[in-house]
Amino acid sequence: MLELRDVVKQCGERLERFRRSPRRLGEQNTKASLISPIIEALGWDLRDPDEVSHEYRRNSTENPVDYALLLLRTPKLFIEAKGLGENLDVPRWANQTIAYATAAGVEWVALTDGMEWRIYNAHAPVPIEQKLFRTVRIDDPEPAVELLSLLSKDNMRDNRIDELWNGFFVDRQVHAVLTSMFSETEPPAELVALLDRRLPRLTSDAIRTSLIRARASFDFPVPTGQSTPPSSASGNSSPRPSPTAAPTFTRTGTSTAGARRTRQAVTTQERLIKVTDMIAAGRLAPGATLHGDYRGITRRGELLADGQVRFHGQIYPSLSAAGRAVKMEDLGADAPESKTSTDGLGFWRTTDAISGDVVSVKEIRRRTARDADGD
Structure with missing residues (x-):
């Protein structure tokens, strides 16, 4: 079986060929040429229904999910596939799959058109647009390998993605509060008071004016000494993705990974x-x-x-x-x-x-x- 990095590279080359073709690649061909190879490189046996259930449904009355990846015959991840180039921003694609995952007790959901992969935490107690963990594109291979490796059978068994999500979930909330403190027209009174106590030689008005001028950015790097998750079935390791390297407030499909938010002057x-x-x-x-x-x-x-x-x-x-x-x-x-x-x-x-x-x-x-x- 090929390593994940090699398969991502192959899929990237196929994407270039498909883009030049006037013929639209449908969902089934997208699954066969771009999605199933990734799943297999992650260590999941596509031919074993106890590991990968195709067109999975809990009962005959429900719409199927394209792939359910199972451990001990229990679904751990749902993957909803769309044809290459379909608009993943259509709300119902993610909404339906996340709702189904929630009802089925499945925490993790992936939505993909073969080129772009979006990973959601269906159980997160936040609005649906904040359930999005990270977005990557196959034509950007290093981030793609980094994220997709978290969906390998070994890493799903070890709950590696859960560890990252927990840190990301806290960091995102702290980041939002810190950013809002420096993005408001008037700085928070409690922040001015804090600095006033620590800077007795300055007046509170001077501190307030300084804060209005401030352009602050906040980054949450991964703490040193943390172990890195192994990549898929290759036995190699890839860097642990940063908990903040995720689109936190958008659903556009363009990742804001690692973006630093600074206050812009209001005209x-x-x-x-x-x-x-x-x-x-x-x-x-x-x-x-x-x-x-x-x-x-x-x-x-x-x-x-x-x-x-x-x-x-x-x-x-x-x-x-x-x-x-x-x-x-x-x-x-x-x-x-x-x-x-x-x-x-x-x-x-x-x-x-x-x-x-x-x-x-x-x-x-x-x-x-x-x-x-x-x-």
Whole structure:
């Protein structure tokens, strides 16, 4: 059996040939030429139904999953295949497979068109767009081998991917909070107070102004001394993927692995754009679900057509007011304003109705301004 690295290289060469062909590669040919070889290189026996169940279904009334990889006859990973070039951003592909995996007690799901692989944790207690762990493409072989090796039979038996997910899950939440602290127009009062105590020679106003100027980025490298998972059935080892090397807030299929997020200066034009302007421009859709993270918990609101927000049955006049309500719900109605004041544009995330990815409303405002500049 060929090593995973060799098979990924072969699949990459096939992809180049398929791209030049005017004939569309259907799902069955994609599975045979691009997906099954990867599964086999990961140490799974495609000819043993106790290891790889093709067109798996728990009962005759359910739609089948293309592959179920089993250990001790128990499904450990579902793989849903699509024809090469199909749009993996179509929400129902991931939603259906993740829902089926959840009902079947299967934690891990892969969605692939043979070129791109998306790995999801179906059991993660977060909105579905945050269940995405990592995305790789076969035509970028090193990251592909690194991620796909976690799906080998040996690594699935040893729960290597679970170890990485646990670190990634915590790091992502900490990263989001740290980033939000440095992306708001007004720095958090508690951060100013902390620095004020540690920098007695500076005034709080000077510290606050400095924080407004700051451009912060946060990286979470793998701690030294951790063992690296072996790669597939080859016996070689590959570097352990960084827990933060994953697309955390998008569903675009373009990995943001290792991306450093820095605050961008807000232009005068951006400040003039209202939520209703973003709706009129087609970037925000009335009725869209808003997601806001606070203290490790994701809260949901609904964007109304007039720019107001419905949260827990109450209507709030702005994103900031709804974000403040989230914090007051947790801290209590008597919490000081310094604790509950919220930059609603940075706090809430939602789907960009044009691009289809999930980003902050502040980023959608930036895109709306950019579009206006292009007119």
